[in-house]
Amino acid sequence: GAVVSQHPSRVICKSGTSVKIECRSLDFQATTMFWYRQFPKQSLMLMATSNEGSKATYEQGVEKDKFLINHASLTLSTLTVTSAHPEDSSFYICSARVMAKDTEAFFGQGTRLTVV
C-alpha cells in the first residue's frame, strides 16, 4: 500500500514555542491530506483538511491561528502548533488519499507532542 510518513515521531517543546510536524506521501501524490489529534484512550478527532495550493478547511472548534497548516506540494503538508501549551500535548496523525483514486486513506505513524 501507499506510504505516509510523519516527522518527527515524537517531540518535546517548552510552553510558548511553536512546533512543526511534517506529513509526506512517499510514493504517491495527494491533493488532500488530513490532520487528526488523539488523546489517550480516545478516538481520532479530525482537525482539518489540508488542500494543496489553497487554504485548509478546519473542523468546528479548531483554532486555525493556533494550528497552522500548509500544503505546499502534492507530497507534503505541515502542521504548526503555535504558542504551544501543555493542553496541546497529544498524538497528532496525518492521512492522505491517492490523488484521483477512490481508495482508502493511508495514515502516518503519528507524532507524539509533549509540551512542558
Add this chain to the structure above:
Amino acid sequence: LAKTTQPISMDSYEGQEVNITCSHNNIATNDYITWYQQFPSQGPRFIIQGYKTKVTNEVASLFIPADRKSSTLSLPRVSLSDTAVYYCLVRITGGFKTIFGAGTRLFVKA
C-alpha cells in the same frame, strides 16, 4: 456522514475467531464500509473495505447484509498481536473525510 456504533471492548483468546459488529443505520447508497486497526502510539492501518455481501483478504473478512445497516469484521484465529482498537467507518464514494467513531478495543488473551 453516517454514524457508526460498535461495542466499546471485546475479549478473546488466542486461536479463536473474533467477530466485531458495527451498526450504521443511516448508511447512504454511495457509502462504503471501511475498517481500520490501531495499535498504541501508531497511526491506523487499513484492514478491509466493502460495499455489500462479503469481502475477504489475507487478514480478515467483512460481512455486509443486504440492508447494509450493519457490518461484521471477522478476524480468524486471533493472536496476542491482534490486541488493538478496531474502527468501523462509513464514507461516501469519492468523499474525502474520514470520521472515526469510538472504536472497539479488542483484548486477546493467552
